[in-house]
Amino acid sequence: MRLFISTGEVSGDLQGALLVTALKRQAQALGIELEILALGGDRMAQAGATLLGNTTAIGSVGLLESLPYIWPTLQIQRRAKQYLRQYPPDLVVLIDYLGPNVAIGSYVRQHLPQVPIAYFIAPQEWVWSLSPRNTARIVNITDRLLAIFPEEARYFAEHGANVSWVGHPLVDRMQAAPDRASARQALGIPDEQIAIALLPASRRQELKYLMPVIFQAAQQIQAQLPQAHFWIPVSLEAYRSPIEQAIQQYGLRATVLAGQTSNSKFEESITLRAIAAADLAIGKSGTVNLEIALLNVPQVVLYRVGAVTAWIARHILKFSIPFMSPPNLVEMRSVVPEFLQDQATPDNIAQAGLELLLNPVRRQQTLDNYQAMRQAVGEVGVCDRAAQEILQLLPANSLLS
Structure with missing residues (x-):
């Protein structure tokens, strides 16, 4: 099974690495061999993902502050989209990283509608949404949203997402x-x-x-x-x-x-x-x-x-x-x-x-x-719970084959 994971910045790389490790562990228990391709960083690579682009150094906060990072982000996105189109994955996992990940998710939904999408650690629209449009886009591209905070789970469930609260990966x-x-x-x-x-x-x-x-x-x-x-x-x-x-x-x-x-x-x-x-x-x-x-x-x-x-x-x-x-x-x-x-x-x-x-x-x-x-960040085993939910999205016929 081929999975594609997309995240950015240092924290996303850390959380992505924890998830990659758990995915491999859960897949082995199910007898599934995984190939994981990713946009992320060195930690994810060390955990066993093959990087299509390194996104740890191109994160930014702010309006003017983000301008220098627009072109490198677009270049990495373009390469990722070309790869996905040429080699469609069995499953896509998005981690945080609002703008780039919504763009990739929208691309997958439009050009590869058969590929399920999981969102692990949704962008914090539940705290500081500038536009309800962003929330709607996240919900529309996501087959399963794995929330790390109870309030996050409540917010996205109220907006129509298929949500599971798994807890925060840092607990693990x-x-x-x-x-x-x-x-x-x-x-x-x-x-x-x-x-x-x-x-x-x-x-x-x-x-x-x-x-x-x-x-x-x-x-x-x-x-x-x-x-x-x-x-x-x-x-x-x-x-x-x-x-x-x-x-x-x-x-x-x-x-x-x-x-x-x-x-x-x-x-x-x-x-x-x-x-x-x-x-x-x-x-x-x-x-x-x-x-x-x-x-x-x-x-x-x-x-x-x-x-x-x-x-x-x-x-x-x-x-x-x-x-x-x-x-x-x-x-x-x-x-x-x-x-x-x-x-x-x-x-x-x-x-x-x-x-x-x-x-x-x-x-x-x-x-x-x-x-x-x-008590609000969950019990140990967060990443394994997330991995189990994600692997459940794999097409049944793929698992049987």
Whole structure:
């Protein structure tokens, strides 16, 4: 059976890799041999997918910010569509990545109507839909939508989708995560040292809009807590140099971590190790916020885009959201402090971070909120449940043959 999976950006590549592993495991149990082709990244390739294009470095947020990525995205899409037309898959799986994936899904629905489409981790239309048209397009191209949040499942079911709530794939990933003691031992962090994880960017424009604010906040924390040390995992190797230059510019006592690491018990990512060892994490809004919460580390979340994009979103598109970080979206309440655009200042971030470090009551409140949040992200086995649902969409005659 030939499957085609499409996703983008660093988080999509991670979630895609988890799904590829589960698909192969479930297919083997059914006696099915799978060939998986994908748009994704190195993690998916390592899990056993054959890449038709690497999409981890072409993700963007914003209007003007996305312009440089339009042409590379269209080129990859064109190659993928040509391949799909020439070698039709038995099944298509889309993961997040709203614009490109809706385009690919629409193409498959029009030119290969016999091919079923599953959407795993739907775009967050249920939180910040700018147009009901996007929701309708997602529903129209999808035979089965696998939701990761209960509210997401409810929203798309109300709009006519065939929905199953499977839970969030990071629940499975956390089974291989280190605990605080082993992470600190691996990084050589003494028990008494304050360790702070900084997570500034998984997209290139975030180096411009987020990293300076995060590092200025870190400067303020360092001034008040000279014993603190910052740990910065790098999501893409291309970001290492600008991060190292910024560390020198802001005079931070910091260590940059890059690459994968493994031991006899499990393979873990440098990011998980840095987070697990930390007393506090400060980072951009995204999937990593949920990783931080599942590792029980207090965090401060921020997000900024360019001034022009922010003005258009606010005044023309009338864009507004209740929350932006996954822990807050899961509960639809303030589980962690988050700062968007004009509120994302070094002062606000440093103050919130210091409070989580130094105020035991505030810190414990965050940890209690995490416990409540965990019930809404599902039980272990998320990716296997998703894989089972996806494989059920394979045509019966294909399975019998």
